[in-house]
Amino acid sequence: MEISRPIKNFITLFSKIPGIGPRQATRIVFWLLHQPKDIQTEFSKTIENATTKIKLCADCFFPFEPKNNESLCEICRNQQREHSIICVVEKETDLLSIEKTNKYKGVYHILGGLMSEIDEKKKQELNIKPLLLRIKKSFQEKKPIKEIILALSPTSEGNLTTYYLEKAIKNLGLNIKITKLGRGLPHGGEVEFADSETLINALEGRK
Amino acid sequence: MEISRPIKNFITLFSKIPGIGPRQATRIVFWLLHQPKDIQTEFSKTIENATTKIKLCADCFFPFEPKNNESLCEICRNQQREHSIICVVEKETDLLSIEKTNKYKGVYHILGGLMSEIDEKKKQELNIKPLLLRIKKSFQEKKPIKEIILALSPTSEGNLTTYYLEKAIKNLGLNIKITKLGRGLPHGGEVEFADSETLINALEGRK
Numbered sequence: 001m002e003i004s005r006p007i008k009n010f011i012t013l014f015s016k017i018p019g020i021g022p023r024q025a026t027r028i029v030f031w032l033l034h035q036p037k038d039i040q041t042e043f044s045k046t047i048e049n050a051t052t053k054i055k056l057c058a059d060c061f062f063p064f065e066p067k068n069n070e071s072l073c074e075i076c077r078n079q080q081r082e083h084s085i086i087c088v089v090e091k092e093t094d095l096l097s098i099e100k101t102n103k104y105k106g107v108y109h110i111l112g113g114l115m116s117e118i119d120e121k122k123k124q125e126l127n128i129k130p131l132l133l134r135i136k137k138s139f140q141e142k143k144p145i146k147e148i149i150l151a152l153s154p155t156s157e158g159n160l161t162t163y164y165l166e167k168a169i170k171n172l173g174l175n176i177k178i179t180k181l182g183r184g185l186p187h188g189g190e191v192e193f194a195d196s197e198t199l200i201n202a203l204e205g206r207k
Numbered sequence: 208m209e210i211s212r213p214i215k216n217f218i219t220l221f222s223k224i225p226g227i228g229p230r231q232a233t234r235i236v237f238w239l240l241h242q243p244k245d246i247q248t249e250f251s252k253t254i255e256n257a258t259t260k261i262k263l264c265a266d267c268f269f270p271f272e273p274k275n276n277e278s279l280c281e282i283c284r285n286q287q288r289e290h291s292i293i294c295v296v297e298k299e300t301d302l303l304s305i306e307k308t309n310k311y312k313g314v315y316h317i318l319g320g321l322m323s324e325i326d327e328k329k330k331q332e333l334n335i336k337p338l339l340l341r342i343k344k345s346f347q348e349k350k351p352i353k354e355i356i357l358a359l360s361p362t363s364e365g366n367l368t369t370y371y372l373e374k375a376i377k378n379l380g381l382n383i384k385i386t387k388l389g390r391g392l393p394h395g396g397e398v399e400f401a402d403s404e405t406l407i408n409a410l411e412g413r414k
Contacts, residue, residue: 001269001280001281001282001302001303001306002281003303004260004261004270004271004272005272006253006256006257006260006261006272007257007261007270007272009253009256009257010253010254010256010257013249013250013253017235017238017239018234018238019231019234019235020235024226026300027225027226027300028224028226028227029257030270030298030299030300031224031225032224032254032257032258033257033258033261033263033270034263034319037258040254040258041258042220043220043254043258044251044252044254044255044258045251046213046216046217046220047217047239047247047250047251047254048251049213049216049217050213050214050216050217050236050239050240051239051240051244051247051248051250051251053211053213054211054213054214054240056240056241062208063211063214063237063240064211065211065212065213065214073208074208074209075208091237092237093233093234093237095208096208096210099208112241
C-alpha cells in the first residue's frame with residue numbers, strides 16, 4: 001500500500017515547518033482528512049488569506065494587513081510614536097511582548113532571526129542591510145535616528161548578533177546612541193538559584 | 208499594536224490541530240509570512256489538493272486518491288487480498304506499519320481513534336457502526352467475514368475499545384473468529400527491564 005501522492009506532498013511540505021517533523025506532519029494530514037469538508041476548506045482559505053492579504057511593513061518588517069495599499073504598518077504610520085528611537089528585535093512575538101508592557105513609544109525593526117556561528121548563510125537572510133539603510137536615510141532626510149535599542153535575547157546567538165550590529169552601526173560614523181536591554185535577575189527569580197552569569201549582570205547593573 | 212485579522216484567524220485555526228498550541232501556531236504563521244511567495248502558495252495549494260483529491264475508502268476508511276471515481280482503496284479493490292479477514296486498527300499509520308511487515312494479506316478497517324472512559328462522545332465519532340454493518344453485509348452477500356483481528360494498542364483506551372468491539376461483534380450472533388495481537392516481550396527487549404504486566408503476557412503467550 002502506497003500513500004497517495006497528494007498526501008505525500010503534504011507531509012513533505014509540512015515537514016519543512018520549523019518544529020514539525022515528518023511524523024507530526026503525517027499525523028496532521030490524517031487528522032485533517034477526517035475533518036468535515038468545511039473545516040478542510042477553511043485551512044487552505046486561511047493560509048491563502050494570510051499570505052495574500054498580509055504584507056511586511058517596508059520599514060520594520062512587521063506583517064500587517066494594508067487597508068488602502070499603504071506600505072507601512074500601524075506603528076510605523078503612527079505619528080504619536082517616537083520615530084527617532086528604533087528597537088531592534090529578533091521576531092514578531094518579541095515586538096508583541098514589548099508592546100504589551102505599554103512602556104515603549106518608539107518604533108521597531110524586526111531582524112527575522114539571529115546570527116549563528118555555525119550557519120554563516122543565516123546572516124544574509126536577516127534584515128540587517130535594510131536597518132543600516134534605514135538609519136542612513138533618516139540622516140539624509142534630516143529626521144535622524146537618535147537611539148537604537150538592541151533588544152535581543154541574551155543567548156550566545158543573541159549576543160553574537162548584538163555584537164555584530166553594534167559594530168556595524170558604529171561603522172556608519174553617525175551620532176547614534178546604542179543601548180541594550182538591562183540584564184539581571186528576572187522578576188520573581190531567587191538569588192539562591194540564579195546562575196553566576198546572571199548574578200554578575202545583576203551586580204554590575206545595580207541601581 | 209493589534210495582530211491583523213487574517214493572522215489571528217490562522218492562529219485560531221491552526222491551534223485546533225492536535226499537538227499544536229497557540230504558541231506554535233503563532234510561530235508557524237510568522238515563519239510562513241517570511242517565506243517566498245511560491246512556498247506560501249504551495250502551502251494552500253497542497254492542503255487544497257490533499258483535501259479535494261483524497262477520498263476515504265467506503266469500506267475501510269483509508270484515505271486514497273481515486274483514479275476513475277472508484278469508492279474503494281487499493282487494498283479493498285485488490286482481489287489477491289483475503290477479504291474474509293478484517294484487521295481493525297486505530298489509525299492510518301497503524302495500517303501502514305502492518306503493511307510494512309509484508310505478512311498480512313487480509314483487509315483493514317480504520318476506527319479513527321479509540322474509546323475513552325472520560326470522553327463518552329468519542330465513541331460516536333469512531334467507525335464502529337460501519338464495521339458492524341460491513342460484517343452483516345458480508346453475511347447477507349454470502350461472502351462472510353471469517354476473522355476479525357482487533358489490532359489495537361495494549362493501552363487502557365485500546366483495551367477498553369477492544370473489549371467493547373469484541374462484545375459488539377459477538378452480539379451479532381454470527382460465526383466469526385475474533386483474535387487480538389499477541390502480547391509479550393518486544394523484539395530486542397530485555398527480561399530484566401520488562402514490567403510485570405508484559406512478563407505475565409509473555410508467560411501466558413509462551414509457545
